[in-house]
Amino acid sequence: MASVILGILLVLFPLPLSAKAQTRGNLTSGILLTTNDGNSSLLSPSAEFTFGFRRMGRGAYLLAIWFEKIEDKTIVWSANGGNLAPKGSKVQLTADRGLVLADPRWIKLWSSGLSGTGLAYAAMLDTGNFILASRDHVNLWDSFSQPTDTILPTQQLGQGSRVNARYSETNFSAGRFLFTLQADGNLVLYATTSPLVSSDAYWVTDTVGIGFQWISNQSGQVYLTSRNGTVLNIVTSGQVPMGEFYQRAILEYDGVFRQYVHPKTVNSSSGWAMGWTMVSSPVPSNICTRITRDTGTGACGFNSYCTLGDDKIQRPRCHCPPGYTLVDSTNEMNGCRPEFVLQSCDVSRPEKDQFALSDMLNTDWPQSDYEVSLSDTEDWCQEACLADCFCAVALFKDGRCWRKAIPLINGRMDGSVGLRALVKVKMDNSTSTSTGNGQKKNKNSTLGF
């Protein structure tokens, strides 16, 4: 059946079956692209956007859309959940399933699906939208309706739409943050891709019942409107002379939504650097202190703490407390693990003397408390934590002693915290009576106490 339809299409549109290298304009059915260097991409008429295979590593390709004329060829959309396809993969245009990404053995990796019948052509438009359309130019599928992490000028998203952060700067698989215009009209940033409770949210427009559409207009501002077009919330307000800049707004892997512009041409008198510049306040303004989930990792991983960077885009940074080290040295967002053997809970072998508390100013893990007691002095609180094998962090405040356990969550170090956390660490292990677990890491015991 499908092949019959394809045959008819080919008669109606006698265009070449396979795309030539960097084809401009529209195509019919058949193999659109392969990862072969010769015909792996399609340009928009202005040549500003490309749809195609991007080589991401040895023999691994991402099917994506990117800014063609920018040096780093910034990706704005990707297929297949951001997962890579092997060398020899291809994209087919089919009458019933739309775009199909298949591996060299023709096993389907991903397909776009279609919202109707009569597929006639695919086209990469100058807006950055890749469309599948019928002969009467009705859109049967388009990339603007299936955003990944980026929103481009003229893109409009309805209720139920989702924008997902990627895993890291260079890994396009799903990360842990979600920006969604819910069916109830609320536009919400969540610290998890499957939110369950309202505390999973870290930024909301509070527009239940009235939020209708989420728009990036010609000049790149992103805002929420009601059904009658009234602007309910301006998410990013940056404005630059239209036509002179490329624009994008993106929910980055760090959970922050940012609006960026990039000059189209070098213009020494304009004062703009040839790169992406953030032109609106980041949303939220301080993700380190905004997340208040009682489960999950927070902005950083377990046992770490978050600080707001002092760079231009205020990138949040994740750090390990004293005595802890990164679980994954290639990704600071993946949390920290203790470098020392934890305190034994065996009462016949108390280890209280082998541990000490290290001061951390303006630091807290507010959702990690497991015990609170009245305490006249901080000294009492320190003793209580040292004597308690479960205690990883103590915090004394207003006559109360809070004890916190690992994994520590939602850690932040910020001037607004105004508290001093006391982190339990093992002192020099040379005095250790050895806990039997011989595999200790080369620990750095210059902890300053």
Ligand SMILES: *[C@@H]1O[C@H](CO)[C@@H](O)[C@H](O)[C@H]1NC(C)=O
């Ligand atoms: C190509 O696509 C554009 C944009 O959708 C459309 O206006 C044009 O008619 C198409 N051309 C052909 C030959 O199908």
Ligand SMILES: *[C@@H]1O[C@H](CO)[C@@H](O)[C@H](O)[C@H]1NC(C)=O
């Ligand atoms: C483009 O892909 C088709 C289908 O795989 C292939 O037959 C053709 O040789 C390729 N063209 C170039 C220039 O690589």
Ligand SMILES: *[C@@H]1O[C@H](CO)[C@@H](O)[C@H](O)[C@H]1NC(C)=O
């Ligand atoms: C990207 O991250 C995911 C999730 O951790 C992982 O499964 C995948 O292998 C990573 N991809 C690459 C190319 O590193």
Ligand SMILES: *[C@@H]1O[C@H](CO)[C@@H](O)[C@H](O)[C@H]1NC(C)=O
């Ligand atoms: C949309 O774009 C125009 C200019 O193109 C601008 O003046 C306007 O303020 C923008 N934002 C909103 C929320 O309408």
Ligand SMILES: *[C@@H]1O[C@H](CO)[C@@H](O)[C@H](O)[C@H]1NC(C)=O
């Ligand atoms: C448009 O919708 C908003 C929110 O529902 C409402 O407050 C406003 O009065 C409406 N404006 C018009 C002109 O209908």
Ligand SMILES: *[C@@H]1O[C@H](CO)[C@@H](O)[C@H](O)[C@H]1NC(C)=O
């Ligand atoms: C360069 O920048 C100046 C100042 O912003 C502007 O007036 C001028 O039109 C720009 N020139 C070009 C070629 O974009």
Ligand SMILES: *[C@@H]1O[C@H](CO)[C@@H](O)[C@H](O)[C@H]1NC(C)=O
């Ligand atoms: C601490 O333990 C590690 C691992 O067993 C060992 O290599 C190191 O020498 C010890 N440090 C001291 C000061 O004994």
Ligand SMILES: *[C@@H]1O[C@H](CO)[C@@H](O)[C@H](O)[C@H]1NC(C)=O
């Ligand atoms: C311990 O820390 C000091 C100061 O940061 C550093 O110079 C030294 O190389 C570290 N030693 C080890 C074994 O990591």
